[in-house]
Amino acid sequence: MEGVNENEKEEAQKRSDPPELGKWAEIQDTLKKSVIAVDDFPWRLPSPQSHSHQQQLTYVGGVDVSFSKEEPSMACGSLVVLDLHHDLRLVYQDYTCLTLDVPYVPGFLAFREAPILVHLLEKMKNDASPFYPQVLMVDGNGLLHPRGFGLASHLGVLANIPTIGIGKNLHHIDGLTQSGVRKLLEAEENRANDVITLRGSSGFIWGAAMRSTQGSLKPVFVSIGHRVSLDTAIKIVNMTCKFRVPEPIRQADIRSREHLRKHHIGMLA
DNA sequence: GCGACAG
DNA sequence: ATCTTGTCGC
Numbered sequence: 001m002e003g004v005n006e007n008e009k010e011e012a013q014k015r016s017d018p019p020e021l022g023k024w025a026e027i028q029d030t031l032k033k034s035v036i037a038v039d040d041f042p043w044r045l046p047s048p049q050s051h052s053h054q055q056q057l058t059y060v061g062g063v064d065v066s067f068s069k070e071e072p073s074m075a076c077g078s079l080v081v082l083d084l085h086h087d088l089r090l091v092y093q094d095y096t097c098l099t100l101d102v103p104y105v106p107g108f109l110a111f112r113e114a115p116i117l118v119h120l121l122e123k124m125k126n127d128a129s130p131f132y133p134q135v136l137m138v139d140g141n142g143l144l145h146p147r148g149f150g151l152a153s154h155l156g157v158l159a160n161i162p163t164i165g166i167g168k169n170l171h172h173i174d175g176l177t178q179s180g181v182r183k184l185l186e187a188e189e190n191r192a193n194d195v196i197t198l199r200g201s202s203g204f205i206w207g208a209a210m211r212s213t214q215g216s217l218k219p220v221f222v223s224i225g226h227r228v229s230l231d232t233a234i235k236i237v238n239m240t241c242k243f244r245v246p247e248p249i250r251q252a253d254i255r256s257r258e259h260l261r262k263h264h265i266g267m268l269a
Numbered sequence: 270g271c272g273a274c275a276g
Numbered sequence: 277a278t279c280t281t282g283t284c285g286c
Contacts, residue, residue, distance in 0.1 A: 069278050106274040140275050171275045276277055
């Protein structure tokens with residue numbers, strides 16, 4: 001009895017896991033109850049017909065956090081917003097740099113990155129920006145997570161905003177593996193499809209793997225974050241993909257990295 | 270038991 | 277996440 005706990009603690013130390021992991025898991029289980037896994041927003045997707053009485057989806061946001069190589073605790077969070085109706089033009093960008101001591105632990109990404117992103121969203125809301133995103137794409141998974149509550153869902157609940165999870169790599173859960181998914185995508189019956197459902201061994205649907213660009217063998221992994229169904233999430237991803245990674249995420253990624261470079265060099269001098 | 274494990 | 281230029285190909 002006693003030995004089991006001691007061994008777990010030792011292993012946790014070897015992995016340099018923070019001692020709060022148990023609490024973190026509890027927090028995830030609690031917040032997960034607030035997740036809304038269906039469409040729950042006032043706008044509609046752009047369509048050929050005109051429904052003049054309902055607002056259309058126009059502003060799609062993207063968030064990401066970059067880190068400095070030489071100063072691993074130095075982080076830069078970014079929030080960008082693109083205009084879906086003007087060739088995904090950038091209409092808003094903001095950044096926050098700070099030192100982060102919370103480590104990255106698989107399955108607990110939100111405890112490292114969510115606070116910065118919540119800050120950026122709150123700042124934008126307080127400033128009453130007319131470009132506040134109607135939906136937010138997050139660099140990380142939503143439901144596609146060991147406890148069904150990844151960064152995209154976590155951020156969606158904390159900031160109460162519709163979110164979509166975008167993973168560039170698969171978090172292996174419920175029997176799902178990156179090689180297994182790629183085999184499915186390459187299978188004859190799926191040759192025509194660019195999207196396949198990620199159904200785990202348990203039968204649960206965690207998200208979807210999609211070839212966002214023609215000719216890209218490596219898929220991106222889309223999952224429900226908050227207040228957006230998987231079908232709608234896939235449609236929105238398709239509307240925002242010029243390259244493999246959807247533009248909101250790609251722009252947030254590129255720009256947070258260059259912002260960090262610019263600011264960090266200034267600190268060393 | 271060992272390995273895998275979003276960013 | 278981060279280290280990194282050129283390069284092969286449509």
